Amino acid sequence: MKIREAITKIKAYQAGKPISEVKRELGLDDIIKLASNENPYGCSNLAKIAMKKAVEEINLYPDASNFELKKAIAEELGIKPSMIFCGTGSDLLIRVLCSIFIDAGDEIVMGDISFQRYEDSAKIMGGSVVKVKMKNHHLDVEGMVNAITDKTKIVWFATPNNPTGTIVKKDELLWAIDRIPKDVLIVIDEAYKEYVTDIDYPDSLPLLNNYSNIVILRTFSKAYGLAGLRLGYGIASEEITQYMNSVIGPFDTNLIAQEAGIAALKDKEFLKMIVTKNAEGREYYYKEFNRLGLEYIESQANFVMVNTGVNDIDVFNKLLRKGVIVRPGSLFDMPGWLRVTVGTEEQCERFVKSLEEVLKG
Ligand SMILES: Cc1ncc(COP(=O)(O)O)c(C=O)c1O
Known part of the structure; x- marks a missing residue:
């Protein structure tokens, strides 16, 4: 062995x-x-009702294309379904991103006090981790950009960041993405997005129109209250989405999760x-x-x-x-x-x- x-x-x-x-x-x-x-x-009562109903069909495999769920997310966000990929929590999507972008010897750049799973997932692929010291409990965006080398494949911005709860402000994010080389992937992990009240928090979606090296990750685990169900999604260019879909397993978003996600989105x-x-x-x-x-x-x-x-x-x-x-x-x-x-x-x-x-x- x-x-x-x-x-x-x-x-x-x-x-x-x-x-x-x-x-x-x-x-x-x-x-x-x-x-x-x-x-x-x-979680939302609408989601509970949808889950109970979905149990009646649990003998069937889920829709491998996540058609209805992607459609619902796409309508909610005003984007094309072909730019959305779904999976068993954003945790899975973090691992899949690393499996697509990281070879042995490659590097990722992240904050030194940020979400541990970026590090674990890079290491699974034999990558190494460059941790940039936090600045007053915030991601040091400038320091992170400066830490990029020829080996860097992914830069991780958790915003709000876990565990500090701080955000990357709009002007900082725009400054950074303009300077990050186009062949380096920028992941904006917005797991806690819904809770943000700071008006300087950027709307990251329009950035996808101009930057093909951005992936946005979101989850139903936090504000939607569905952590036990395991449902997350990402938004990216059609090209990245296609690669994600070819690595994510066909049934990695289960039938109950797909129905609950659609219902949860409706419960404003x-x-x-x-x-x-x-x-x-x-x-x-x-x-x-x-x-x-x-x-x-x-x-x-x-x-x-x-x-x-x-x-x-x-x-x-x-x-x-x-x-x-x-x-x-x-x-x-x-x-x-x-x-x-x-x-x-x-x-x-x-x-x-x-x-x-x-x-x-
Ligand atoms: C910043 C961040 N990203 C992603 C996740 C993963 O969430 P999930 O896999 O439940 O979607 C978490 C969970 O705590 C998190 O804090």
């Missing part, structure tokens, strides 16, 4: 601790999970409610962190990074024992910090109360 060398160097992704695991390990019943940036309000009220509640939740966190004298990063997503000023693993474990699951910053090379998802009002209050108790120790 001969495992490819690149694979031997990869560690499994450490996801947020599942509620069931904490129940088992700590014997607790009342647990809240604010660790994986999930939607605390569930749900999305509006989620975005409003999330913005209120962020403000609540800021107010409470100010009261507690804790440093935090203003976020455009559905999570906030807060600096506990002490050992984050210790705080994480103490919060766990109180039934509150968050993500310790050490995982992201931000020791002392915690990343906490914006939950319901009640969940946010419970987190703040628990954190206060832990820190007063």
Whole structure:
């Protein structure tokens, strides 16, 4: 048996601790999970109805072309369906992009505190990762452009960025894409796009008219509340879309996901409610962190990074024992910090109360 060398160097992704695991390990019943940036309000009722209906046809393979789902997304965005590819979460699409663009020895450029899966996916292909130091918790766009070499195949802009929650502003993005060579792929990962309230956030779609080296990634996992279903999509030139479709498996978007996605897009009220509640939740966190004298990063997503000023693993474990699951910053090379998802009002209050108790120790 001969495992490819690149694979031997990869560690499994450490996801947020599942509620069931904490129940088992700590014997607790009342647990809240604010660790994986999930939607605390569930998903749209229209999506639930569509999913139940789709169960009746679950003996059939899904439509391999995703015709109706692509049509629905295309109508929503005002673009051609031939510029859309779908898959089992944007996580899969990140891996497929790397499998198309990265050979052994190639490089990707990303922020040093950004989404881990860009690194893992490049390494699976034998690529290496150039990490550019963050600038005041923001992606250093200029530094990233300057880090491009002849070996660079992909530049990753997560905006809002996970875990910092900060965005790449319109003028920065335009500046960067003008300077990035045309044979380098620019991925704009907009997993948390719907939550953004900053007016300087760019509308990336029109950029596709002038730049054939851009891919935009989006997901139904966050604001649409369908993380467990695994549904993401990308938007790119027809040429890139064709390559993506030839690598993505024919049935990588399951039948229930296709129907739920179509229905979720129709439920504008749900999305509006989620975005409003999330913005209120962020403000609540800021107010409470100010009261507690804790440093935090203003976020455009559905999570906030807060600096506990002490050992984050210790705080994480103490919060766990109180039934509150968050993500310790050490995982992201931000020791002392915690990343906490914006939950319901009640969940946010419970987190703040628990954190206060832990820190007063
Ligand atoms: C920046 C970013 N991109 C992509 C993803 C992947 O999301 P999914 O695979 O659920 O679509 C995540 C998930 O946390 C993320 O934070």
